[in-house]
Every structure is written in structure tokens, then in C-alpha cells.
Amino acid sequence: MKKNLELEKQVLAKLMIDADLLLESELSENDFVNPTHKKLFQAIKEVGSNLALIQSKFIEEEQDYILEIAAMLMTSGRKENYAELKRLTEVRRLETILKGLQMAIDDDQSLDLIYEKIAQFDKQEIQVADMKEVLVEIVAELTGTVTAIYHPTGYTKLDKYLRGFTPGQLNIIAARPSIGKTMVAMNFLLKQTEADKKIALFSLEMTNKEISQRILARNSGMPVDQMNKPATPEQLDRVNTAMIKLEAQLKNLTLIDSVYSLPQITRMIKYLHKKSGLDLVYIDYLQIFDIKGDNRNLEIGKITRTLKKLAKDLQISIVLLSQLNRSLETRGDQDPKLSDLRDSGSIEQDADIVLMLGRDLEYEPETMKVFIRKNRNGSLGEVELVCKPASMQIGN
Template sequence: MRTPERTMELFNISAEQSVLGALLIDNDAIDRMGDLQADHFYRGDHRTMFAEIMRQIGAGKACDVISLHEGVGARVDESLAYAHQLASNTPSSANIGRYAGIVRDKALKRGLVAAGRQFVEMAETSIEEGSVLVDRAGSMLEKLAEAKVRQEPVRASDEMSDYVEELERRIDGTGAKPISTGFPDVDKRLSGGVRRGELIVVAARPKMGKTAFAQNVANNVSLDHSSLFLSMEMPKKQLHDRNIASLGRVPLSRLLQPADLENNDWTGITHAIQKLTDMNLYVDDQPALRLLDVRMKAKQVKRRHGLDLLVIDYLQLMEGEGDNRNSQIEGITRGLKSLAKELDIGIVLLSQLNRRLEERPNKRPIPADLRDSGAIEQDADAVLFLYRDEVYHPDSPDKGVCEVNVALCRQGEPGTAGLAYIGEQTRFESLANGWERSQPKKEEPRRRGIAEHL
């Protein structure tokens, strides 16, 4: 079979020259070329000259033919004559954005070719399993895809016309709406629910019901939207058990021991299965996910089915890159925030809390209790803490109530909402008459003297 001839070169020398020439005649054109880097240039002398131009402009100096020649010195042959030629052959800097885009595009295609060759070499020579090689290949492609074009700042007044139109759409009910959690009291604290592009952290100590809460939210969202639940803690069968228990209002213990099922339980099971059939809910139980894995799974569901909400259970089980756990967590939360904006989805991220709060008399969580990194509260658009007083005080007057404390919220009103928690069914629901936290009983002062013995 004849090998197909290459129909397109993987470089464009004219585009590279036009970028350099535009920068030499107009240093301010640097603001219109996007995120172009020296490594994007094909020719070595072009890389050297571009890096020097960027260095001089970045230092606040004017860069022209003479200063460029002095800066590159002997690293570029006949640099003075060539720089003069570049500047003379570029009539205007108006099209630098288009030329820079061509240079970036060619660099990306060269990267794909190089990666493809490396994939072939890995497949032919590596003794590692194919799944490991696929993960490595995915990481390489992800790095190629991370090249971004810088967005130019705009004057705020120029955006007001679009803003007013969006405000009118909100009034008419046709604008972008937050994604409801299914719990009105929680939505109120979040100013309507989870907004696209937001990262919402839900944190609690063990046994508080954070996985059940996240599943309930995902189920509620899946009725009218699409949600993906990534569980690194529980296998899919356990997730299904909990969903059937919650949606069918069947005690989880009976599902785990079917011999105890009662006749009316089967009605609930049938109802739950039918409801799940009608829901746009996707689940995955791969353990030890990396940020790359989360991105690939979310993008896959988004592309094939559409995606509105991503739930991750939970942060501390994810693998990250960095010298220590703090830097790893920081990279993960920052990446998830970027992913939410990139895919235009809401992300609910579950997180553990430090054990230190167990040493306090009042064990209700505060932001300082977030485990592993302060980056969690910095990157999150909202932080919700779950607390059930009965876990620590079995005779609590708030037994059966879960406090959802919206402690941090950029777009909402911090405060606490109460939800009913039916533990045997792993189900949350709104309280019929609202909720106010019960006040602890005040101890009567101890009487002394004769009065103490009366």
C-alpha cells in the first residue's frame, strides 16, 4: 500500500516572521497575541529572538531592531540584518493575533505527531500493562490540550448592555438558572442552588451522612438535569443499594438481608427502579482518581449525554502531584474549579475534616477544620458543613435533624438550614415546619449550705 503523501507542513515560517516583525514595530502588540510562547516557534533562531523580545518588553524596556540584536548577540547569526528584514517586511501589527494563532496551531500539531510516535514506541517496547500505557498517553495528550489563549480585559461599561439583557432574562425566567439541590432551605442559602462554574465543598466528620447527602442531591438534580457521581469509597453496588433505599423508602438493612424484606418493601423497590430508569444519573467507582481521570470522565459524559452536575466522593481519596499533600490538594481543588468553568457545570466535592474538632466541647465544624490544605476554602465558591448532634449526644432534642451550615458562600447568604435525616433509608428531606437549633439547657446554680440538703 502506498503511503499517503503529507499534504500540510507542520510549521509556517511566514507566520513566525510576521509575529516577530509585528512585535518589533509595535511592542504593544504583545497584548493581542494571546498566550504565545517561545516553544511554539519551529525555528531555533525564532525561539531565541521571541524570548529576547519578551524579556525586554517584560522588563519595561522598548525593544527594537538594535536592542534585539544586542540582546541575542552571537546566539543568532547576522541578527541585525535579519531583525531589520523582519521589521521592514511587516507593514502592520494589526494581524498579529491571527499569525500567533497559526504558530500555536502548528506547534500543537507537531506535539501530536511527537506524541503519536512516542505512543507507538511505548506500545512496541514497554513491558507495562496496556491500561497503564493508556493512562500515560492520556496524561500526555492532556498536557497538549492545556495550551490556552489569554483573554483580553474589557471595560466594564462595555459589558453593561449584555448584563441588562441577562438581568431581564432572569426576571422573565428565561435566563440561566442555578441548579436546585432539591432542598429549598439549602437553595435559599446558596441564592437558588448550585451555579454552573462553581465548586461547592461539602465537609463533615464520619457518620454525619455526607455521602448520603451528596447522593440525594445528585438524585434530585438528575430528575431534570444530568449528573455524574464519582465514588472512590463505595463500589457501585453499594451506591445502588443506597439509591434504592432512599428513593424507595426501604430500610437499607433489609436490602442487605433480603430475607427480611416485607411485602410493601417490594412496592418501594419497584418504584425506586422505575425512578432511576427515568433519571439522568451516571455513576463510576474507579478508586484513587487523578485530576486527569476526573476531567476525562466528566468530558466523556458531557460529550455523550450532557452534564450539569459532577459529584466527587471524596477529595482525600484522590491522587495528586506535588512535593507534599498540601500542594497536591491545592492542585486538585484549583483544577476542579477550572474544570467547572471549562465545562460550564457545577461540582460538588466531598471532603473530610480534621480530627482535632473532636477535642472541642462544641463539635460543630468551622472552616479551620478542613483537612490537608487551606486551598480548599480558597478555591471553593461555597463550603457546606454537615452536623448531626445525635452522633455525639444520643438524647439530643435535635435527633433526626442534620444541620447544613453554609459557612462560606461567595454568591449567597451564610447560615444554617435544617434537614430531616432518615438514617435507615439514607434519605434527607425538608422539614415540614422549618427548623431552629435547640438551645442547650442551662444548669441551675448549685445551692449551698442548708438549702443544698432541702
């Protein structure tokens, strides 16, 4: 017990130094046994790392104890401590279940009552769907009395197949380098911000400035390679006009270029979702993730599974960009197939929608082919879009 309390103090000391770690820790008041520790955790959630405000939540007799925790040298307030605290919570929960079951057995209760007790303990951890409610919702969508949520791409021919990206989905946009996966994703998300969708774009490849230059090029018609050069008066007029239009539109777009690992990205997505709400998340791109393990295929699989679960848990759409295998360029038929997905078969397995891009850079550089290779809730097909790569523009 003493060891448990010390662990609680260590974790709380770390959180008092950096309250942003609350999201990473995924802890709750129920993970603390000591009542003062529960109260302190709640105070940190409410006021952050401000020690004076934290102390104001406690009576004078408790404040010295809070200072004692704050003064601890945190040499071990690491992730494993959070995990250990969660493990101890689960152990206590299981001990409670076992005691309840033993009492039920000692009282000679029926098996049905015993199973009911197990279900009562488990339902706090597992959400069970009421099938009647789900079926009523489906019928309401079919009759038009309730509108299903979709986030259209903004491109009519494509949305005839997809209707859009759906909350809870992991979607893939895949292509070989220089084909235009970032350009396509950027045009999708800008169309979606016009529809007042809240979006986060994680750029693992380009800086926020480079992304912003491409957004400005797309909306002004200026070539991207002109963005670092002195502009003509006519170009400045176009840029200023684009800026005015973008000002209101981009209030719903958050750019992040400084996180590369899966834990960082998931933590930031949860933070943004909690802070201001999110409809869609774009991540550019999968192969640049900071991968620690020796087995790249297994690590890629972990990334796609985690993102799929996150999309489902938060009810957001995640759009993950990915590269295709180099072997695509060496075969006669260069239309991309699911087998061309690079690094792991789990990408295909975990994705709800897979869009693959093709463009003949030599003969038809302004024709973008979009191959719908997987569509869990719809049909497959192929559409052509018009593109102007120099200014990052795509049209129907």
C-alpha cells in the first residue's frame, strides 16, 4: 500500500510540473486510492500547473502536504508509472469483482445472479450497443428524417462513390512520390474547411510555412515556386484577395509540423478534439513516422490500428497519406493496386477507404486519376480530375 501511495505522489508531482501530460497519462480520479491524491488530481485538471491555484483548492492543513509532493525530485515520473497506476486500478477492480463473486457463492445465489454481478462490473469498462437504437437510427437515415454525417471531398465525381469521409473511418490516399498526394489532400481539406469542418493537418514532411505557401498558391493561382520571390503588383493583388477569403475559412484549420511519433500525434489529436472539436485529421505521411522498432511492418501495422481505433473512439475521420512501392514504376500496367501499398498489408486491412493516385507526368501531367481501390461501404471505381500542379489546384 505504501508503495502504491508513493507511486501516486510521483505521478502527481510530474503532473504538477507539466499538466499537459494529463492527456498522455490517460488517468482519472479513480486511479488514485488516497482521497487527497484524488482531490489533487482533480485540481490539476481544473487549473493546470499553477501551484498557487492548486493550493487554493485545499485547506491550510493540507497545503504542506501538497508542497511536499510538488518538491519531490521526479526521477521516475515516466510513462511506465502511469501504466503501473492504471494496472493497479485494474487489479483493485478485479479484486472487487472476486470479492463480490465469493459473497454471491457463499450466499448460494443462482448462476444467473452471479453472471449479472459480473456484467455490472464489466459495463463500466465496455460500452454495449443497444441494437434497437442502432436499427432505429439506420431506418431514420434511410427515410431522411435523420441525416447521416459525411465529410464530402468537394469533388462531385468522387463523392458519387464515397459520399465523403465518415466519422470513425481511417482513409488512405496513396501514390508514388511527385504524383500529388499532398496536393490532393490539401484540396480535399480546403473544400472541407469551406463547409465549416474543423480539421487538423499533421505535416511530417513539410513545415507550416511550406504548407501555407501551397494553400496561398492554390487560392491565388500563383505558382508555388514564385512564393519565395518578389511579387508583381498583379500577383500581390491576387494574394491579398486570397488572404481575405482564407482568413475566415482557415479559422477551422490547425497545422502541426513538429510531431513525428505515434504517441505525440495521438496525444495532440485528443487534445485538439477535447479543446475545440475535430471533424477530420490529415496526416502527411505514414512512412515518415518516427518508428522505433526493428520490424518496420509490425510498427506500421501498430500505427494504422491505433489510428483506426482513435478515429472510432473520437468519431472523427482520419485521412492518412502513404507511399506506394517502387515496383509499380517498373511494370507494364502502372495503374496502382492494393498490393502496391508500401511496408505492410495492415494498411489495406485497417483502412475503410483506399484512394490511389496516378498521373502521367510526361504526356498528361494535368490529368489526375483517382482509383477507388477499397470502399468498405460503397462501390469501387475510377475518376479523373483536372490538376494544375504548379499552383496546387485541382478541379472537377
